[in-house]
Amino acid sequence: MAVSPWFVAKRAFGGRGVLLTPFGVVNPAGVRGPFPELGWLPLAFWFWLGLIAVAVVLAFVLPKERLPKVLFALGGVALLAFGVEALVFYQAAHAINAAALAEGVNPRRLPVKRHSLSLGLYLQLFYALFLFASAKLAEPGGRALFVRYRGVVVPAVSMALAMLAGAVIVWILKTPPGVRPPVDLFTYLVTKLDLVTYTYQLLFGPVLSLPGLFQAFLIATPLIFTGLAVAFGFKAGLFNIGAPGQLIIGAIFAMLVGVYVPGPRFLLLPLAILAAALGGAIWGAIPGWLKARFGAHEVINTIMMNYIAVSVMLFLLSKNEWSFFGHVIHLPFKYPGYEPRSYEIQEAARIPMFLKMLGFSGAGPGHLSWALPLALLAMLLVYYLFGRKLDLGKRVLYALGAGVVGYLIGGFLPGIPMQVSPALASVRLNGAFVLALFAVAFYNFYMWRTKHGYELRAVGLAPKAAEYAGVKIASKIVLAMAISGALAGLAATHYVLGGGIDEYRLKQSIPYNVGFDGIAVALMGQNTPVGVTLAALLFGVLLTGGLQLNLQLGISRELVMVLQALIVLFIAAGGFLPRYFTDPLLAAEVLKKEAR
């Protein structure tokens, strides 16, 4: 905390900043003022040091029964101090800007820009949370609480470890912007720590703006699908590494329907979406069948089928003339030109842009239509309030019906006038995102609310037991792989039908590797519907932030990929936590012991 920057008083584009530390202002790049200077920082530093010392001493001195309450109190004090400091800083920055405004400065050219809290303050927040956590641990039954929520604890710890490792990589590889190497140790440490902090601020930055969030949703859309696909497999005890291949075949099927099948929009669009699912399902069912029938391991087969799918795509798209032993055959699929890509999807088979679904027609003033929000509201209301007594099938059916009614009614209501910024309008978020949320709902219902899902989970947990209970394992495996493949195939709707890669076509450059990212999403989300969604959104945010990282600091956005890989690795190792966090049996023991 002593050598970390507490606040960034001002930040220029490219990352050069004015760093406020308890031991003076560090401004190596010579960013010009005015900026807030806080004289009370040394005082605050000694206060925090005292707080830490008190907590450590008390932890040793106090009797066990009284410790939790005292730690809670200390945590409260720490949280309060953190809040006050942040408030005072923003007030100081605001005061300078207000003074400038009073002098008639253009509001776009305020003197203090891009100021923020920094590592020192984050550490204080973490310390406060740490105090709360240790207070909880010191309570009787506290450990059981953490073990019970191990589904959250393990990914969170893994994520923290991955971020730490990422910080080390950045620390080693990058000199802070605006710093010329011969500097004293203090400046060196402060600027390096600031660099690392700024890296993560940029990565998480998209959360703070609407266009950033939309872009994150855009990137998260295929991740939700592939994450669900992998999670679906995991739940049934299958490891589906074949999401990339299933996505490709889904994309080919969607392209075939979208380009070549004539029809009206209300038929063609659903048909194209179903085709994507069907393609993925076929590609998933094959390794499923090979496993059920011949006992061939699905991991190897799905990997092989990824490559075969790529070959199929190349065969269809890279040339229109092939010769087999001198016999020439002609294909109609490749669009003329250098790039291997298909013809354009018909207008009627395209998934509309998300903003259009909300009733906007582009940048500028528009009206937020009530149709979509009202449909959602009606669905949830009917499902949760009025549908309690019905059986599931009717309940879902009525909810969907209510959604349609809500959509129609909402369409006739006058919308809310709103401004759409050009930045927001340029994001290509499309309706596939809504489709992804429906897929999450489907996963939730199928896995946890139906007999089939129950059987699948039984097969996943204990295949022998499930078999004795009368579950036909072979057909379940094929079914599980088919549905898993269908979910992965649906990810193609985003790219081909939704224009996720700038054009409404199937292109060879379709980023099918998101199928692998689905593994990270499923693990991070611990195979739960909410978890998978959140994990996909998290990676969506990070990947969006990665763009800024590249732009401002010149750090490759592949850093996000490295973080993803490390998260997977650490989750696989159980976050390096004690065994009872990863082993259900040991966890049950802890829970039992602590319950006594």
Next chain:
Amino acid sequence: MELLSSVFWIALIAGALRETTPLLLTALGGMYNERSGVVNIALEGIINFGALAAAVTVQLLEAPYLAQDPNLRIWWIPWVGVLAAIVVGLLTAWIHAVVSIRYRADQIVSGVAINMLSFGLPSIVLIFLYHNATASKEVVHRIYPLSHYLPQLSDFFSSPLGRILDQNPLVYLAFLLVPVSYFALFKTPWGLRLRSVGEHPEAADSLGINVFLMRYQGVLLSGVLAGIAGAYLSIGELNQFVRLMAAGRGFIALAALIFGKWHPVGILGATLLFGFAEAFRIQIGGAGVLPSPILQAFPYVLTMLVLAGFIGRARPPAAIGKPYEK
């Protein structure tokens, strides 16, 4: 017809040997870890990391010398590159070993993670070193075919047989490793222990064999060999590291391992077959005979057929993929 000319056949055979080498090295490595009961999907990643390490090491080593005299050649520099690839391969395999043996992680998840790491981390290193996300600087010190080292035999190396035999020393190493692996695996006590740990770790343990130690050895060996395969790609075949250099070779090696039924001789046959298919594709682009995408998919389809038992039955080591608990 061009297909029948001897020039074509010589180029095809020489090309096939070149294509086979990285597959063979990697598949033999994979054989050691799978025989010890650990799945190693990470082979692809290890090749990538090995290739990166070799190219970067050679480039950094040669730069000061070349700055003095651009025509200077120093014989040991490429071999240090190979050594670096081995060390990095070891390190990567060690991560896989620790996570999957010590922390009993799902071995496939761990392997996937390492592969993902190998897709991302090289870019960061390359941007740091060369301000280029996709490729390293080209190096001068490569590992050359034999004719480069034995200029006095240039007459022989221009004969048809000589042109086939004029290969990189690493090619010879790969093929030499086949009998060596066979001997190590089936004729030594160490090989028996390695296999027993993969078949029935409890029984092996009760006989006093250290299961964890044997598995570590198996996995680390695969790291060494896949690392060499990486070095062969970046400073043997080519003269730089390119992102995603392994280009699926780790997975084809895995396929060859299964196709070869976890046996050195079988692996040799499988990798030669896949190597020939690839060389055939490169030599004639498949034109006239078979479309190149179909040739590309050939090893994968074959492997699936073998796994399903349509072409002989492949039986993996019994305890494969299961973490061992004492």
